[in-house]
Amino acid sequence: QVQLVESGGGLVQAGGSLRLSCAASGTGLSINVMGWYRQAPGKQRELVAAFTSGSSTNYADSVKGRFTISRANARNTILLQMNSLKPEDTAVYYCNADFFRRDYWGQGTQVTVSS
Numbered sequence: 001q002v003q004l005v006e007s008g009g010g011l012v013q014a015g016g017s018l019r020l021s022c023a024a025s026g027t028g029l030s031i032n033v034m035g036w037y038r039q040a041p042g043k044q045r046e047l048v049a050a051f052t053s054g055s056s057t058n059y060a061d062s063v064k065g066r067f068t069i070s071r072a073n074a075r076n077t078i079l080l081q082m083n084s085l086k087p088e089d090t091a092v093y094y095c096n097a098d099f100f101r102r103d104y105w106g107q108g109t110q111v112t113v114s115s
Contacts, residue, residue, distance in 0.1 A: 002026045002104040004095045009109030016113070017083045022095030022106060024076035033098035034078045036069065038091035038111075048093065049080060062088075085113045 008020040024031055035050020035058075049059045049069035057069055068081045076097075082089065090113050095106035 002031070002097055002099055004097055004104055004106035006093065006095045006106040006109040009093060009111045011112045011114065012085055014085060014087055014113055014115050016085050017081070018085065018111060019082065020080040020093055020095075020109060020111075021072070022078050022080075023074065024095075024097050024104070027076070027099065029099075031076050031097050031099050034076070035096050036078075036080045036093055037096055038089075038093045039108075040088075040091040043091075045094065050096070051078070053098075082111070085111075087113045087115045089113050 002024055003026050004022055004024050006022045012018055033053050036048040037045050038048050039045040047060055048063055049067055052058055066084045070079045072079055092108040093111050094108045097104040
């Protein structure tokens with residue numbers, strides 16, 4: 001059973017930066033497909049950034065050029081560097097792992113951007 005734990009959310013002013021981290025545990029294998037999603041109040045959960053099965057990256061148009069997804073040195077840990085944050089980036093950010101065709105989700109971390 002894969003468990004995902006996010007950290008790094010918080011409150012920041014518009015134009016500021018935050019870095020989120022997600023660590024997966026429960027397997028000794030490498031998880032290739034991992035990414036970040038977010039859900040704002042009253043809206044559907046949406047993709048923010050992810051590593052695909054081909055090890056390339058995929059970003060939502062709204063975050064391109066501002067957010068960067070990367071892998072940390074620790075196995076099965078991914079990061080999301082968020083720069084030039086906007087109030088519309090306010091949401092709960094969830095880490096996702098697609099492992100052996102099963103979706104795993106973290107508990108979410110709140111990111112709030114004040115104007």
